[in-house]
Amino acid sequence: MRIFDPHIHMTSRTTDDYERMAAAGVRAVVEPAFWLGQPRTSVDTFVDYFDSLIGWEPFRAGQFGVRHHATVALNPKEANDPRCRPVLDLLPRYLDKDGVVAVGEIGYDSMTPAEDAAFAGQLALAVAHDLPALVHTPHRDKARGVERTLAVVAESGIDHGRVLVDHLNEVTVKLVRDTRCWLGFSIYPETKMSPPRMVELLRTYGTERMLVNSAADWGRSDPLLTRATGEAMLLAGFTEDDVDRVLWRNPVEFYGQSGRLDLTDLEGAAATFAGNSILRGGE
Amino acid sequence: MTPDQLRAALRGVPDPQWLDAALRRVATDPAAIPRLFALAARRCGRGPLPDPPGWTVDEAARTLLLTGLPADHAATAEALYRHGDAAEKRAVLRALPLLPIGAECVPLLHDAIRTNDTRLVAAALGPYARHLEQPAWRHAVLKCVFTGVPLAVVDDLDGRADGELAAMLAALAAERHAAGRAMPADATALLDRLGDGSHPTTAREA
Numbered sequence: 349m350r351i352f353d354p355h356i357h358m359t360s361r362t363t364d365d366y367e368r369m370a371a372a373g374v375r376a377v378v379e380p381a382f383w384l385g386q387p388r389t390s391v392d393t394f395v396d397y398f399d400s401l402i403g404w405e406p407f408r409a410g411q412f413g414v415r416h417h418a419t420v421a422l423n424p425k426e427a428n429d430p431r432c433r434p435v436l437d438l439l440p441r442y443l444d445k446d447g448v449v450a451v452g453e454i455g456y457d458s459m460t461p462a463e464d465a466a467f468a469g470q471l472a473l474a475v476a477h478d479l480p481a482l483v484h485t486p487h488r489d490k491a492r493g494v495e496r497t498l499a500v501v502a503e504s505g506i507d508h509g510r511v512l513v514d515h516l517n518e519v520t521v522k523l524v525r526d527t528r529c530w531l532g533f534s535i536y537p538e539t540k541m542s543p544p545r546m547v548e549l550l551r552t553y554g555t556e557r558m559l560v561n562s563a564a565d566w567g568r569s570d571p572l573l574t575r576a577t578g579e580a581m582l583l584a585g586f587t588e589d590d591v592d593r594v595l596w597r598n599p600v601e602f603y604g605q606s607g608r609l610d611l612t613d614l615e616g617a618a619a620t621f622a623g624n625s626i627l628r629g630g631e
Numbered sequence: 632m633t634p635d636q637l638r639a640a641l642r643g644v645p646d647p648q649w650l651d652a653a654l655r656r657v658a659t660d661p662a663a664i665p666r667l668f669a670l671a672a673r674r675c676g677r678g679p680l681p682d683p684p685g686w687t688v689d690e691a692a693r694t695l696l697l698t699g700l701p702a703d704h705a706a707t708a709e710a711l712y713r714h715g716d717a718a719e720k721r722a723v724l725r726a727l728p729l730l731p732i733g734a735e736c737v738p739l740l741h742d743a744i745r746t747n748d749t750r751l752v753a754a755a756l757g758p759y760a761r762h763l764e765q766p767a768w769r770h771a772v773l774k775c776v777f778t779g780v781p782l783a784v785v786d787d788l789d790g791r792a793d794g795e796l797a798a799m800l801a802a803l804a805a806e807r808h809a810a811g812r813a814m815p816a817d818a819t820a821l822l823d824r825l826g827d828g829s830h831p832t833t834a835r836e837a
């Protein structure tokens with residue numbers, strides 16, 4: 349089972365996690381920039397965080413045979429702090445980097461006017477840099493949050509096929525399934541989504557444009573729940589090919605739209621999607 | 632190593648026109664270099680060059696962009712390093728000995744040697760490290776041994792290795808021996824060439 353975790357915050361994880369992930373079949377990850385638990389109070393601390401996402405963390409991952417890419421953005425929560433908002437001016441520099449395969453996580457936390465502005469502005473940056481967008485959906489007031497998210501996405505003019513709407517559940521999946529957006533599901537030990545519930549969703553909605561991630565971070569979470577979901581799929585009668593599509597080919601196809609996914613020389617991941625070629629996208 | 636040699640080695644990249652155009656651009660519009668520098672690996676590739684050995688395509692292409700600037704090489708190298716991802720930082724370090732600069736960029740070597748990224752530590756010990764003061768150089772060599780970086784990356788190793796380095800290596804060898812762990816073969820060989828460190832030489836003391 350080859351696994352691509354399309355959303356995991358490795359900065360908050362230990363080398364034990366990398367070892368266990370590699371042993372479980374995780375060959376590649378995307379680490380979205382997000383909130384670190386402790387609110388940040390200046391732009392410089394974001395610089396150091398973004399630099400580690402394109403410097404130290406890929407090196408650390410590489411020591412365990414895991415290929416690391418990142419998404420970069422001002423997250424919705426901190427978009428509300430005027431001290432952090434100038435981070436938006438830094439982003440173009442990072443959006444040119446090889447390891448940055450999308451703008452994200454963007455979207456809503458509390459659906460404030462400041463979040464509206466940061467979300468729309470960063471969708472425009474995604475279009476300008478020819479990058480896909482990873483969109484976080486709020487934990488509270490979720491259904492209305494997803495509706496408003498889809499409205500902003502439509503207004504931005506970004507191709508829906510280049511948008512991944514994440515943290516969906518049984519209620520919100522219906523809203524996104526009718527669009528051409530990709531659908532992300534974060535499998536958590538207790539909240540959000542579990543492997544058996546995920547299998548039911550795949551039965552109902554199929555495997556097309558469906559992505560499964562662990563969203564593991566500094567909170568209670570488990571980087572091996574991608575693997576657990578693959579095993580639950582097999583037990584429920586899905587084929588190896590179905591599992592490969594959800595856990596490998598779909599994330600490769602989504603982030604491959606950046607033209608920057610580099611999965612060359614990855615052990616156990618030979619049959620990669622054609623879109624991962626590094627030679628796409630110009631100035 | 633000269634820019635002409637790197638240019639010749641890059642004739643076979645998938646998109647040589649892109650590189651030619653980028654080089655013409657930085658010669659007349661130096662402000663364009665940050666974006667071109669970031670893009671170079673995607674447009675030219677990242678694989679190893681058959682010749683010169685030890686260079687990758689992206690390092691060579693980025694080095695050419697830096698050498699192609701009309702002026703301000705040191706300041707631009709520093710900005711590209713500070714704003715670069717790990718591969719861009721590595722390329723800046725590889726480029727330093729080919730730039731018309733003095734010792735102004737030594738702080739970049741200090742930064743690279745402080746990291747735990749072995750690729751950066753290795754790239755900091757090329758020919759430009761002749762500007763690095765001897766104590767920092769010794770510690771960088773010791774760090775290579777400590778982290779498993781082959782000593783072949785160290786420029787002018789035998790010319791510069793001194794008794795003090797031999798003493799440091801001998802102490803590490805003693806620690807390793809006590810812990811039942813092996814020293815890398817290239818470090819043991821260097822120690823043999825230097826003697827046991829009990830007779831510090833001062834030929835290259837800085």
Ligand SMILES: [Zn+2]
Pocket residue numbers: 355357380382453563
């Ligand atoms: Zn997240």
